[in-house]
């Protein structure tokens with residue numbers, strides 16, 4: 445298989461360059477300016493089509509000279525890729541108008557048979573993604589090759605009736621040849637800092653509000669299990685109680701009072717299998733679905749204990765809000 449061998453070869457080149465640097469710095473300084481093992485020679489310049497139907501070349505048009513975040517999704521996914529898209533959206537909002545200027549986001553479908561440019565455009569609209577973030581489709585062979593090159597390829601395989609795929613994204617800077625795998629579970633501010641500052645050679649501060657380290661607590665508060673789950677799995681789309689990552693608009697409803705306004709069994713089941721309830725056309729689920737842009741809440745594969753922890757965290761959020769009134 446090409447992928448791991450190619451990756452290994454590229455990694456070897458990096459190591460070799462590092463070696464040269466140690467021995468003869470002047471020589472390496474000349475060479476490394478022109479030579480980037482993760483550049484044009486590494487990424488295939490395959491043709492892709494944007495969600496607006498525009499033909500592009502992967503390396504020349506999307507990657508060359510840019511700081512980018514690339515991930516692989518498919519619009520029919522009812523599991524965690526919706527969460528990944530929602531996380532990227534948060535990062536996009538934190539980076540503000542830099543996205544589309546000096547940082548570019550790309551989401552490439554792994555299901556081109558079903559994801560036409562129109563389908564991708566509708567998906568992008570559901571998530572209300574801003575400019576500078578392009579959804580793309582292409583030939584499955586080319587897309588598989590790109591996934592391999594990024595080390596994000598998994599052979600086609602169904603898990604719970606869905607195509608299983610690597611949920612990571614790659615962030616990188618083509619000019620410096622610096623690439624890194626990132627997890628959508630990561631805190632959005634950490635991701636925004638990695639993309640906006642670290643990869644961009646500390647060019648600028650990424651966020652609108654620019655959090656000050658002076659104000660940061662000396663010790664991180666101990667998060668309850670429920671709060672930790674909420675922050676990593678739900679906060680990309682929902683708020684509860686105090687919203688500590690102010691966003692223009694959340695994707696899903698605010699959940700502060702949901703534990704008192706909804707039937708407990710309904711809630712537990714909804715959090716466990718929203719995809720099944722939507723498929724069954726549960727009336728309340730359908731009303732919410734219509735209200736929230738027809739974006740289906742993903743099935744996050746939570747265990748019963750995790751759902752209990754989440755619900756008790758949400759109950760506390762409601763109590764804290766009530767106490768403030």
Ligand code: HEC
Nearest residue numbers: 526527530677678681695696697715732733736739740741
């Ligand atoms: C990708 C975005 C996304 C993620 C991640 C997500 N949700 Fe949702 N959620 C939604 C949307 C959108 C709705 C509205 C119903 C619909 O369109 O499916 C919703 C609805 C809900 C509702 C019903 C609200 C009401 O008024 O009755 C609850 C409860 C809920 N989500 C809990 C959670 C919990 C808990 C998590 C984390 C484990 C979570 N959601 C993760 C998008 C998301």
